[in-house]
Amino acid sequence: MNDKDLHTFGWYAKRISKSLPPESFDPVPLRLLGGLAYVSVSLICFFLIGLNLHFTINLFLSVILGFSFAGLGFLGHEILHGTVVRRPWLRDFLGALAFWPLSTGPQLWRKWHNMNHHVHTQHDEKDPDAWPTLEKLAKSKYFRWVYLLPFPIRATFSFVSLSVQFTLHSIKCLFLYIGEFKVKNKVKVIIQAILPWTTWIVLLFIIGLEKWLFVYLIPLLIANFIVMAYISTNHRLNPITPVNDPLANSLTVTVPRWLDIIHFNFSYHTEHHLFPTMSSKYYPLVKKKVKEFWPERYHEMPMGKALYALWKTPRVYFDHNDLVDPYGKKIFGSLGHGLNPENVTKKDLTLHINGKPQSIEKDNTPPSPPL
């Protein structure tokens, strides 16, 4: 798609809104029952792990806890968009509780996610969740080192790191945005970040390392992996876009129905970027409308296929619409720009010098940092 064909999310929302029922814009407090179920299940798991049962049973309980922590995170995301309750103090309080296992404070989350990620989705400078461009990469010693690793090692490393990425990114965003809060709010944001961590560390001293691993650390890694499996496929196969066009820069993944139920329809991500303040309960309806209005622009694929495409492609943008492996000197398309998840292909990276194409694939000199 040409850059001049891009439209803002407001442009699309305006055209679909008329064909949606008025109640789809109301908050849905009943979503809190899902949170209640997760908290109850978590407390039962905590209790059972405390009984010193067999190692394999504890591991199984950790998996249930991991799913519960992730589910609560998805609910926290909804709550903090104001789609569950509208009163600000209650929204923040419930959002804080839901994000407690992932240790992300409500005020920081709204700044990072609502005010920056949603407003500037896939903007190379302003979206805190966007992956770097080749120009940015050239300035980062860490990423340059990472891209010297052979592709299969790098891909394995990036998949394993999904199990810590949310937590690390949350800490990074705290440092990134803390300076932008006014003094009074700064204190609040820091307290909201420290309190959950304090409870988990105090718990370690109360119950001991072994139980703590099952009650907290293993579930935290599992929850990180689950939320990152969605977050990494939401935008990272799409191009960087000069206009925040959700149909161009977002991907809706499809998962089995039971996962949509326990993950609060988080898979409907393009729909979420069109209507972030609408309850996800109505996203299947929005999807139907989007596919009626703009079937050729809409990106959708099964989660497994999206993760496979993610595995096969590098995470550095080149000229906004391509992904580049800087040392392998290969470029890959993005969604809407030649990336076919069924058959991921790559082209030689060709640089234009003085208007003449220069294929550096034929150049067998050892890898050097990208320019």
Ligand SMILES: [Zn+2]
């Ligand atoms: Zn959101």
